[in-house]
Amino acid sequence: MNRLIISLIAMAMLTLSSCVISKKVTYLENMVVDSLYKMQDIPELKIQKYDRLSITISSKTPELAAPFNPDGGIYNVGDNGEITTSGAGGGTTEKGYMVDRNGNIDFPVLGNIPAEGKTVDELKKFIYDRLINENLINSPLVRIELLNLKVMMMGEVGSKGIINVQDGQMSLLEAITRSGGLTNNALTEEITVIREENGYRKMYVSNIEDVNFFNSPTFYLKQNDIVYVKPRSAVPTPREDLTWRYVGFATGLLTLGVSLVALFNRN
Structure with missing residues (x-):
């Protein structure tokens, strides 16, 4: 008894x-030792509405660049070909030019410039060509940086919140790591990324246990992406x-x- x-x-x-x-969290479970997996090209980010851009115009003649920068701008070319700049001061360039609801930025002297849908390099070339074609600066140096590259982490991650990306690129695996990794209750087969594309939001689902994740369109994240990691089972109150x-x-x-x-x- x-x-x-x-x-x-x-x-x-x-x-x-x-x-x-x-379930124990496993990344890229079916990856084979010593096998080669082709690297995915890092996609160029497209500028979106309400993005903030740091734009600096430099010239060998500071007086020519001054109207385009709050504190002017000058650049020098060293003997080794390295370019150094100065004059990226405060004011507009420090907090950035915001892309308005129509996809434009209001830039000194040049006025409204269409920015939405362009890559940073395309916008750089657009401004460069205008400075040359309008005889404003003979040899300008245009530098543009996307200031608001950030992603939001939600769900079964160690630390929820917004991650700011300083170097202009971040993979989904890096974002998960910077968020403290996945919890043991994470559904690794369905990592969801919600992305803004052409005025719409689209949802992508990736399986980070599968090596095919290397080819996922969300392997590299873009600005304003929302990453949601679903729970494997209901989380108790x-x-x-x-x-x-x-x-x-x-x-x-x-x-x-x-x-x-x-x-x-x-x-």
């Missing part, structure tokens, strides 16, 4: 523990979690009591 009771309690504890066991703790504690006490009774009966 005692053996039956102990067996039933052990089975109950095993059932309770199995309810909280989560604080009240439910507390209830299960009490149940586990009570089950432990009951098991201890039955074990002691069985031990005393043997004696």
Whole structure:
């Protein structure tokens, strides 16, 4: 009889523990050692509405660049061909030019410039060509930087929130790592990225356990991407979690009591 009771309690504890066991997180599980996987080209980011751009115009003659920069701008070419600039000061260039709802930026002297849909290099060339064709600067140096490259991390990651990207590129794996990694309850087969494209939002789903993830359009993230990691099972509320703790504690006490009774009966 005692053996039956102990067996039933052990089975109950095993059932309770199995309810909280989560799948172990595994990245690129089917990647083969010493096999070669072609690297994906880093996509050029397209400028979107409400992006902020840092734009600096430099010239060998500071007076020519001054109207395009709050503090003017000058560049020098060294003997080794390296270009150094100065004059990227405060004001407009520091906080950036915001792309308005029509996709334009209001730039000194040049006025409204269409920016939406262009890459940074395309916008750089557009401004460069205008400066040359309108005889404003003979040999300008145009530098543009996207200031608001950030992604939002949600769901089953260690640290939820917004990640700012300083170097202009970030992979999904890097974003997950910077967010503290995935929790044990993460559904690794369905990592969701919500992306803004041509005025619409589109959802992509990737499986980071599969090496085909290297070819995913969301392997490299873009500005304003939302990354949502789905839970594998329902996450208990604080009240439910507390209830299960009490149940586990009570089950432990009951098991201890039955074990002691069985031990005393043997004696």
